Amino acid sequence: MKIAVIGCTHAGTAAISNMIKLYPDAKINVYEKNDNISFLSCGIALHVSGIVKDPNGLFYATPEELTELGVNMFIKHEVMDIDVEKKTLVARNLVTNETIQDTFDKLVITTGSWPVIPKIEGIDLENVLLCKNFHHAETIIEKAKEAKNIVVVGAGYIGIELVEAFEMSGKNVTLIDGEQRVLSKYLDEDFTDILEEDFQKRDIHLALGETVTRFVGTDKKVTAVQTTNGTYEADLVILCIGFQPNTQLFKGQIEMLDNGAIKVDDYMRTSNKDVFAAGDSCAIHYNPTGEHAYIPLATNAVRMGTLVAKNLMEPTIRYMGTQGTSGLRLFDQNIATTGLTEMMALRMGMNVKSITILEHDRPEFMPTYENIMLKVVYEENTKRIVGAQIMSKVDVTQSINTLSVCIQNQMTTDELGFVDFFFQPHYNKPWNFLNQAGLQAI
Numbered sequence: 001m002k003i004a005v006i007g008c009t010h011a012g013t014a015a016i017s018n019m020i021k022l023y024p025d026a027k028i029n030v031y032e033k034n035d036n037i038s039f040l041s042c043g044i045a046l047h048v049s050g051i052v053k054d055p056n057g058l059f060y061a062t063p064e065e066l067t068e069l070g071v072n073m074f075i076k077h078e079v080m081d082i083d084v085e086k087k088t089l090v091a092r093n094l095v096t097n098e099t100i101q102d103t104f105d106k107l108v109i110t111t112g113s114w115p116v117i118p119k120i121e122g123i124d125l126e127n128v129l130l131c132k133n134f135h136h137a138e139t140i141i142e143k144a145k146e147a148k149n150i151v152v153v154g155a156g157y158i159g160i161e162l163v164e165a166f167e168m169s170g171k172n173v174t175l176i177d178g179e180q181r182v183l184s185k186y187l188d189e190d191f192t193d194i195l196e197e198d199f200q201k202r203d204i205h206l207a208l209g210e211t212v213t214r215f216v217g218t219d220k221k222v223t224a225v226q227t228t229n230g231t232y233e234a235d236l237v238i239l240c241i242g243f244q245p246n247t248q249l250f251k252g253q254i255e256m257l258d259n260g261a262i263k264v265d266d267y268m269r270t271s272n273k274d275v276f277a278a279g280d281s282c283a284i285h286y287n288p289t290g291e292h293a294y295i296p297l298a299t300n301a302v303r304m305g306t307l308v309a310k311n312l313m314e315p316t317i318r319y320m321g322t323q324g325t326s327g328l329r330l331f332d333q334n335i336a337t338t339g340l341t342e343m344m345a346l347r348m349g350m351n352v353k354s355i356t357i358l359e360h361d362r363p364e365f366m367p368t369y370e371n372i373m374l375k376v377v378y379e380e381n382t383k384r385i386v387g388a389q390i391m392s393k394v395d396v397t398q399s400i401n402t403l404s405v406c407i408q409n410q411m412t413t414d415e416l417g418f419v420d421f422f423f424q425p426h427y428n429k430p431w432n433f434l435n436q437a438g439l440q441a442i
Contacts, residue, residue: 001023001025001026001027001105001106002026002027002029002103002104002105002106003019003023003026003027003028003029003104003105003106003107003108003312004029004031004089004102004104004106004107004108005028005029005030005031005108005110006031006079006082006089006107006108006109006110006111006249007031007032007109007110007111007112007246007279007281008030008032008037008038008063008073008110009037009038009039009110009112009279009280009301010038010112010279010298010301010302010305011110011112011278011279011280011281011301011302011304011305011308012030012032012037012108012110012112012278012279012305013037013038013060013061013066013302013305014278014301014302014303014304014305014306014308014309015108015110015276015278015305015306015308015309016028016030016066016071016309017061017066017069018305018306018308018309018310019308019309019312020066020069020070020071022309022310022312023312023313024070027072028070028071028072029072029074029102029104030066030071030072030073030074031074031077031078031079031089031091032063032073032074032075032076032077033076033077033078033094034075034076034133034134034135035075035076036059036062036063036134037059037061037062037063037066037075038059038060038061038062039058039059039133039134040058040059040060040298041131041132041133041137041158041298042157042298043055043057043058044058044131044136044137044140044158044161044162045158045161045162045164045165046161046165047137047141048137048140048141048144048162048165048166048169049164049165049168049169050168050169055134055137055138058134058137059134063075074091074093074100076093076094076095077091077092077093077094077100078091078092078094079091079249080092080099081249082107082249082250082253083253084107084250084253084254084272084275085253085272087103087104087105087107087274088101088102088103088104089101089102089103089104090102105274106274106275106276106312107274107275107276108276108277108278108308108312109247109250109262109270109275109276109277109278109281110277110278110279110281110301110305110308111245111246111247111249111281112245112246112279112280112281112301113243113244113245113246113280113281113296114132114243114244114246115130115131115132115239115240115241115242115243115244116241116242116243116244117130117239117241118212118241120212120213120214120215121213121214121215122214122215122216122217122222123215125215125217125220125221125222126217126220126221126222127143127147127221127222127235127236127237128215128222128237128239129143129236129237129238129239130238130239131158131162131238131239131240132243140162140238143236144166144169144171144236146235147171147235147236148171148172148235149171149172149174149232149233149234149235149236150166150171150172150173150174150234150235150236150237150238151173151174151175151176151225151232151234151236151237151238152166152173152174152175152176152237152238152240153176153177153212153225153237153238153239153240153241154176154177154239154240154241154242155175155176155177155179155181155182155183155184155208156183156185156186156240156242157183157186157326157328158240159175159177159238159240160175160182160183160328160330161328161330162238162240163175163199163204164330164331167202167203167204172203172205173204173205174204174205174206174207174225174232174234175199175204175205175206175207175208176207176208176210176212176225176227176232177207177208177209177210178209178210178211179208179209180208180209181196181208182195182196182199182206182208183195184343185341185344186326186328186337186341186389187335187337187341187389187391188341188342188343188354188375188389189343190356190373190375191335191373191375191389191391194333194391195330195333196208198330198331198333202331205232207227207229207230207232209229210227210228210229210230211227211228212225212226212227213226213227213228214226215237216231221235222234222235222236222237223235225237243280243296244259244260245259245260245261245262245280245281245282245294245296246280246281247260247261247262247281248260250262253272254270254271254272254275254277255270255271256283257283257292257294259294261281261282261283261292261294262277262281262282262283263282263283263292264276264277264278264282264283264284264304266285266315266318266319267307267311267315267316267317267318267319268304268307268308268311268319269311269315276308276311276312277308278301278304278305278307278308279296279300279301279304279305280296280301282294282304284300284304284319284321284322285319285321285322286321286322286323286324287320287321287322287323287339287407287408287410288323288339288340288345288386288387288407289340289348289350289386293324295322295324297322297324297326299325299326300322300324303319304319307319320408321408323338323339323404323407323408324338324339325337325338325339325400325401325404326338327397327400332393333391333392333393334391334392334393334394334395334396334397335389335390335391335397336389336390336397336399336400336401337387337388337389337390337400338387338388338400338401338403338404338407339377339385339386339387339388339403339404339407340352340377340386340387341377341387341389342354342375342377342387344387345377345386345387350379350386351379351380351381352377352378352379352380352386353377353378353379353380353441353442354375354376354377354378355375355376355378355413355437355440355441355442356373356374356375357372357373357374357375357376357433357436357437357440358371358372358373359371359372359374359429359433359436360372360429361392361394361396361427361428361433362425362426362427362428362429363425363429363430365425366425366426370392370393370394371392371393372390372391372392372394372396372433373390373391373392374388374389374390374399374433374434374437375388375389375390376388376403376413376416376437376438376441378412378413378441382412383412383413383414383441384410384411384412385403385406385407385411385412385413385416386407387407388400388403388407396433399433399434402434403416403434413437413438413441414438414441415438416434416435416437416438416441417435417437417438417439417441418435418438419432419434419435419438421434421435
C-alpha cells in the first residue's frame with residue numbers, strides 16, 4: 001500500500017506516527033513545504049514574552065525522527081497539482097525547483113490553515129507580520145526588540161496572548177478588532193468586561209468596533225495603522241485576524257463547505273473513499289449544534305489525525321465530535337470555555353437560557369479562597385447543555401473539560417446538578433460549583 005500525506009503539522013504528524021505502527025509494510029510519502037514539522041503555534045506568545053526560552057521545545061517531532069522510522073519525508077516540497085480520481089500528484093522542490101511525480105493508493109490531506117490576509121492598502125509594508133509558524137515567531141521576536149509602538153489586529157486567542165506578551169515586555173500596545181469585545185467568539189460580555197477593564201488598567205489601548213482601512217508607511221516601513229475611527233502609531237503590526245483552510249488544491253474534487261473546509265464523516269473519510277482529511281483543513285462535527293463547523297484547534301487535529309490512521313483500511317473507531325474546548329491564562333486570570341456562548345447561540349436562532357454562578361472555590365472557613373465565575377448555557381425546552389465558560393484567579397479550568405464531556409453526552413442541567421463530585425475543603429465545597437449551576441438552572 002502506498003500512502004501520500006500532504007502537510008505535516010499536528011494532524012499530519014499524528015496520522016503518520018500511527019500509520020507507521022499499524023501498517024509497517026506501507027510506503028508513506030510525506031510532502032511538507034516548510035523546513036520543520038509539528039510546531040506548537042500556541043506557544044508563540046510564550047516565546048515572545050520570554051517564558052519559553054528555547055523555541056525548539058515547541059516542536060515534538062522532527063523530519064529526521066520520522067525518516068528513521070521508514071517514512072519518506074519530502075521536506076520543502078510543495079504539491080502543485082493533484083488528481084484525486086487518478087491518484088496522481090506533482091510536487092516541486094522549493095530548493096532546487098525540480099518537480100517530481102508520484103502516485104498513491106490512499107491520500108491523507110493535512111494541509112492545515114493559513115492566516116486570513118485582507119486586501120488592505122499598505123499590507124506589504126515592512127514590519128506588518130503574520131503569526132502562524134516557527135519562522136513568524138522568530139521574526140516577531142527579532143522585530144519586537146527595537147519596536148516601541150506595537151499594534152495587534154485581531155482580538156482572538158493569539159492576538160490577546162501577544163498583547164499580554166508585549167505589555168509584559170514594556171511596549172506600548174494597541175489592540176484593534178472589528179467586534180465590540182475581545183474574545184467575542186469564546187466568551188460572553190460579563191467575562192470580557194472584566195478582561196477589558198484589566199487591559200485598560202495596564203494602559204493597553206483597545207480600539208474595538210474598528211476596522212483597519214490602511215497601513216501607513218515611510219520608506220516602505222509601517223509607521224501607523226488607520227481604522228474607521230482613528231490612526232494609531234505603529235512600528236510593528238501583527239495580523240491575527242483568523243485562519244482559513246488551506247485547501248485550494250482540492251477544490252472541485254472533494255466536498256467542502258463554502259469557506260473551503262473539507263467535509264469528513266465520523267471516520268475522517270472525505271467524499272472520496274480513498275481520501276482522508278484531518279486538522280485545520282477540515283470541517284468537523286460540532287456537538288452543540290449537530291452540524292459541521294470549522295474549528296481549527298491543535299487538540300482537534302491530533303485526534304483526527306490519529307483516527308485517520310485507525311480508519312484508513314476500514315471504519316474502526318468513530319469520531320465523537322468536538323465542543324471546541326479551549327483554555328487561556330491571561331495575566332492573573334485562568335479562563336476556559338467549551339461549546340457555544342449565549343450570544344452565539346442566540347445569533348443562531350437557538351432557544352437558550354443561561355445560569356451564571358458566582359462562588360468561592362473553597363469553604364469560607366478555610367484561611368484563603370478565591371472567586372469563581374461559571375456560566376452554563378442550555379436549551380430552554382430540553383435543558384440540554386450547549387456551552388460553558390469559567391474564569392478565576394485560581395485554576396479551576398479542568399471543570400470545563402467535565403462540561404465538555406457533558407455536552408458530548410447530551411446531558412441536561414438537571415443531570416449536572418446531581419453528578420457525583422468529591423468534596424474536600426482544600427479543593428472545593430460540599431456542593432461543587434458545577435452541581436450548583438445545574439441545581440440553579442431553571
